[in-house]
Amino acid sequence: GQSLEQPSEVTAVEGAIVQMNCTYQTSGFYGLSWYQQHDGGAPTFLSYNALDGLEETGRFSSFLSRSDSYGYLLLQELQMKDSASYFCAVFRDDKIIFGKGTRLHILP
Amino acid sequence: EAGVVQSPRYKIIEKKQPVAFWCNPISGHNTLYWYLQNLGQGPELLIRYENEEAVDDSQLPKDRFSAERLKGVDSTLKIQPAELGDSAVYLCASSLDSGQYNEQFFGPGTRLTVL
Numbered sequence: 688g689q690s691l692e693q694p695s696e697v698t699a700v701e702g703a704i705v706q707m708n709c710t711y712q713t714s715g716f717y718g719l720s721w722y723q724q725h726d727g728g729a730p731t732f733l734s735y736n737a738l739d740g741l742e743e744t745g746r747f748s749s750f751l752s753r754s755d756s757y758g759y760l761l762l763q764e765l766q767m768k769d770s771a772s773y774f775c776a777v778f779r780d781d782k783i784i785f786g787k788g789t790r791l792h793i794l795p
Numbered sequence: 796e797a798g799v800v801q802s803p804r805y806k807i808i809e810k811k812q813p814v815a816f817w818c819n820p821i822s823g824h825n826t827l828y829w830y831l832q833n834l835g836q837g838p839e840l841l842i843r844y845e846n847e848e849a850v851d852d853s854q855l856p857k858d859r860f861s862a863e864r865l866k867g868v869d870s871t872l873k874i875q876p877a878e879l880g881d882s883a884v885y886l887c888a889s890s891l892d893s894g895q896y897n898e899q900f901f902g903p904g905t906r907l908t909v910l
Contacts, residue, residue, distance in 0.1 A: 695835075717896060718896055720896075728903065729799075729886065729901035729902055729903050729904060730838065730886070730888075730899075730901045731901070732898045732899065732900075735896060735898070737896065774837045774838075776837070778896045780851075781843070781850075781851070782828075782840055782843055782851060783840075783899060784840075785837030785838050785839070786837050787835070787836050787837050788835075788836070788837050
């Protein structure tokens with residue numbers, strides 16, 4: 688089987704940096720991806736790590752370490768619009784399996 | 796370019812009634828997915844289509860759920876009869892294909908409430 692663990696909630700201050708972690712217990716997956724979902728909205732793709740290491744896209748960075756079964760999403764220069772849920776997901780057997788998500792609260 | 800279109804956006808029905816959801820994927824996307832999302836949870840795959848073929852329906856409760864994608868384009872997901880526990884958001888997503896990782900594009904979902 689497979690499971691992905693994410694903290695249920697994280698709170699950070701506008702303008703700061705926040706890291707949201709994802710640990711997993713699965714094997715044989717091809718990569719780790721991250722999706723953002725605002726309340727009432729559709730999940731939208733943020734990043735995909737096929738290889739270990741750091742991927743950077745603007746204010747968002749994602750990291751994967753297969754040896755540690757661990758990944759994280761890093762958001763810099765937080766803005767109020769970043770308040771949302773963030774899901775890590777593994778790509779395996781031609782499908783994506785999502786974690787339960789971390790709800791990010793941003794304080795002004 | 797239009798994104799993934801779903802209708803209706805909201806549906807309220809009484810238990811034991813049938814309900815159907817419709818999805819039109821992004822043009823040219825061969826792979827179509829139906830997900831169920833409960834409040835505070837991540838999306839859970841119900842069924843995946845490659846063109847008109849259902850290649851993964853292992854998580855679809857086949858006693859009451861059915862789906863079709865007859866011409867390999869738009870798709871319908873049906874529940875008959877609906878139960879109280881079916882209240883959730885039903886998301887449709889599409890991608891170019893699934894052989895190699897491809898970003899999935901999600902529709903806005905249909906929020907189903909079963910009374």
